[in-house]
Amino acid sequence: MVEVLAKAAGETGGGVTRLAHPLRLESGGSLDAVEVAYQTYGRLNADRSNAILICHALTLDQHVSGVYPVSGKPGWWTRLVGPGRVLDTDRWFVICSNVIGGCMGSTGPSSVDPRTGRPYGLSFPVITIADMVHAQALLVEALGVTRLFAVVGGSMGGMQVLEWARSYPERLVSAICLASAARHSAQNIAFHEVGRQAIMADPDWRGGDYQIAGVRPEKGLAVARMAAHITYLSEPALQRKFGRELQRDGLSWGFDADFQVESYLRHQGASFVDRFDANAYLYITRAMDYFDLAAPHGGQLAPAFKRASEVRFCVLSFTSDWLYPTAESRHVVRALNAVGARVSFVEVESDKGHDAFLLDEPVMNAALTGFLAATAEATNL
Amino acid sequence: MIGFRPEARHDFDEILRLVRPGARVLDVGCGEGVLLERLYREKSVDGRGVEIGPDAVSACLAKGLAVMQGDAERDLAEFSDASFDYAILSQTLQAMRAPRTVLEELLRLADRAIVSFPNFGHWRVRMSLLRRGRMPETRALPEAWWETSNIHLCTLRDFTDLCADLGLRIEAASALVRDRPARPMNPLDMIENWRAEQALFLLSRRTPVHPPETEQRDLFA
Numbered sequence: 001m002v003e004v005l006a007k008a009a010g011e012t013g014g015g016v017t018r019l020a021h022p023l024r025l026e027s028g029g030s031l032d033a034v035e036v037a038y039q040t041y042g043r044l045n046a047d048r049s050n051a052i053l054i055c056h057a058l059t060l061d062q063h064v065s066g067v068y069p070v071s072g073k074p075g076w077w078t079r080l081v082g083p084g085r086v087l088d089t090d091r092w093f094v095i096c097s098n099v100i101g102g103c104m105g106s107t108g109p110s111s112v113d114p115r116t117g118r119p120y121g122l123s124f125p126v127i128t129i130a131d132m133v134h135a136q137a138l139l140v141e142a143l144g145v146t147r148l149f150a151v152v153g154g155s156m157g158g159m160q161v162l163e164w165a166r167s168y169p170e171r172l173v174s175a176i177c178l179a180s181a182a183r184h185s186a187q188n189i190a191f192h193e194v195g196r197q198a199i200m201a202d203p204d205w206r207g208g209d210y211q212i213a214g215v216r217p218e219k220g221l222a223v224a225r226m227a228a229h230i231t232y233l234s235e236p237a238l239q240r241k242f243g244r245e246l247q248r249d250g251l252s253w254g255f256d257a258d259f260q261v262e263s264y265l266r267h268q269g270a271s272f273v274d275r276f277d278a279n280a281y282l283y284i285t286r287a288m289d290y291f292d293l294a295a296p297h298g299g300q301l302a303p304a305f306k307r308a309s310e311v312r313f314c315v316l317s318f319t320s321d322w323l324y325p326t327a328e329s330r331h332v333v334r335a336l337n338a339v340g341a342r343v344s345f346v347e348v349e350s351d352k353g354h355d356a357f358l359l360d361e362p363v364m365n366a367a368l369t370g371f372l373a374a375t376a377e378a379t380n381l
Numbered sequence: 382m383i384g385f386r387p388e389a390r391h392d393f394d395e396i397l398r399l400v401r402p403g404a405r406v407l408d409v410g411c412g413e414g415v416l417l418e419r420l421y422r423e424k425s426v427d428g429r430g431v432e433i434g435p436d437a438v439s440a441c442l443a444k445g446l447a448v449m450q451g452d453a454e455r456d457l458a459e460f461s462d463a464s465f466d467y468a469i470l471s472q473t474l475q476a477m478r479a480p481r482t483v484l485e486e487l488l489r490l491a492d493r494a495i496v497s498f499p500n501f502g503h504w505r506v507r508m509s510l511l512r513r514g515r516m517p518e519t520r521a522l523p524e525a526w527w528e529t530s531n532i533h534l535c536t537l538r539d540f541t542d543l544c545a546d547l548g549l550r551i552e553a554a555s556a557l558v559r560d561r562p563a564r565p566m567n568p569l570d571m572i573e574n575w576r577a578e579q580a581l582f583l584l585s586r587r588t589p590v591h592p593p594e595t596e597q598r599d600l601f602a
Contacts, residue, residue, distance in 0.1 A: 314442070333449060337459040342429065345449040346438040367442035374445025 011089070012066050014039035016105055017142050023100070023135055026128040033114050036139045037105025038062050038097035041081060042089035044144065049381055051145040052087060053136065054096040055153030055160035057358075058284055059225075059276055061104035064096040065089070071275075079360055086368050092149065097139050099132040099160075101284050103277035106135070110211060110277045121279060122208035129156070129291045133163040137171070147171050149381065150372065154178035154357035155324065156284070159291050162304075162332065166293060169308035174375045176314045176368065178357040179321050181328035182301055182335070183292035188323065191231050192285040195224030199278045208279055221278045222269030229268045234320035234353035301335035308336075312378075313343040314371040316357070316364055323354040344371060392497050392581055393419060395555050395563035396469060399495060399583050400424050404466035407431065407491060409453045409483075410473040414441035417448070429465075431456060454478055457486040465491035472579075474498045476530045485547060488586050493552070497581040502536030502574040520559060521578050537574040544584060553583040 022030040065081040098106035109124035158180020202220025242261040257263040297303040317329035336343040350356040411430030420426045430448035441448035468491035487494040509517035516526040555563035556577035
């Protein structure tokens with residue numbers, strides 16, 4: 001199984017790059033000895049014009065295709081990324097890196113602080129979406145790519161795409177932003193706050209120093225994941241999948257997981273703690289909450305994209321996504337139109353909620369395929 | 382589908398004839414992008430589309446066309462002044478809630494507008510109403526009054542009056558009758574209001590919205 005999947009991902013590479021200089025952060029500080037873990041799929045062509053950067057969502061990572069080294073499970077976007085697929089690795093050189101602040105190999109709160117020799121914990125600086133993107137830009141440069149054919153991402157990945165368009169438009173041919181927003185809404189922040197408070201309320205969190213104590217705030221992190229997971233699904237999908245179905249015959253008249261939906265959520269929480277770090281969850285959710293591209297421009301989004309009018313954009317939203325609803329994508333589209341950027345936009349009919357962008361959505365697949373092909377044709381690639 | 386769509390699409394042929402090669406074109410209500418694709422292939426235009434139907438938008442995106450899902454009556458405001466050379470509104474004006482506003486919008490965001498619509502002054506329409514005493518159902522307007530999306534039908538005279546009212550210059554006008562290529566016409570000639578089943582206009586502003594030196598609105602001032 002593992003070999004089959006690895007082969008299906010085509011030629012792969014990857015590793016960890018250490019940035020040559022301290023990374024200057026939006027908060028004003030800087031971060032020393034930053035490492036960026038990444039994977040690549042496919043081969044960079046001779047004129048280095050076929051690179052596509054994928055930006056991952058909150059709890060995902062650089063393993064976009066192929067197999068996870070430990071679990072042997074397929075990469076999170078294997079449906080879309082691989083030979084002959086939407087992001088065809090026979091044609092494109094696909095790069096995906098773990099965000100800084102994360103926990104899959106890039107420098108984050110669980111990394112060892114070179115100054116103290118101990119894990120950062122809460123002494124790790126608060127990072128932003130822009131900081132993540134700057135680290136990616138340095139990685140992309142290190143890989144010998146000066147211009148990306150496309151930068152692609154959904155959810156938090158879409159925020160990074162928009163940040164790329166703001167910070168490095170001259171390095172982009174095109175940008176694809178799926179199920180995302182140019183800022184976090186009050187509701188987005190509110191859900192994240194529930195998750196963070198759940199983690200910090202776990203006695204094993206130990207003020208963020210749980211690594212030193214040799215424990216993990218698993219219950220808190222699991223609750224955070226359970227709450228967040230509900231926001232990734234739609235009400236009809238949840239109802240269709242579980243309804244009021246019970247785990248066993250009859251009620252327990254207690255607080256066991258009587259309902260299948262409870263059991264499902266507990267499973268989601270339990271499996272999440274095996275693969276994710278609690279402090280990384282705090283830091284990354286904070287980065288998303290702080291994200292607001294219009295803030296430096298008095299609430300006007302268009303000026304954020306004023307240098308991006310030559311970039312070709314594709315923006316997609318999903319009808320049942322209530323976490324990043326269509327209105328947020330429209331807001332982005334309106335700003336892009338105002339600066340005269342070439343933007344395609346469609347609201348894809350789906351009842352799968354926010355997670356739809358990770359799933360097999362034929363309309364999304366066809367739209368992305370068409371968009372990439374047309375962009376390649378227009379740029380003579 | 383709104384109204385009369387001839388198989389051979391002589392209206393598209395006429396639009397292709399009118400559009401300057403390499404121009405920036407916005408097709409409002411672009412459907413599945415048939416016209417946009419022809420404009421791209423045959424005239425090398427930089428084309429964009431606005432379409433309200435999600436399935437049609439998806440079809441456009443799959444073809445690689447730059448199309449935005451949106452409502453012509455609400456979302457045209459997103460585009461800056463004079464950001465296109467041509468704005469096309471094919472067979473859709475009569476289905477708009479506020480056709481006058483839409484027409485003004487087209488000529489705000491583009492230097493020229495190409496607009497086509499079914500002529501309610503056509504002899505078949507007149508005869509149908511006269512003979513039957515009911516809302517006309519003709520080959521150009523095949524739907525019953527209660528199901529048609531054509532809520533603001535007009536005659537050639539009504540349209541030329543509106544153009545005069547809005548200070549628009551009619552640069553070209555053609556008459557279309559089913560299965561025949563477009564024929565140039567003088568839209569002010571009374572006989573054309575009987576003869577033209579469909580009308581197609583190339584319009585421009587009589588005076589530019591902005592003096593030439595400040596062509597682009599400064600978004601960031």
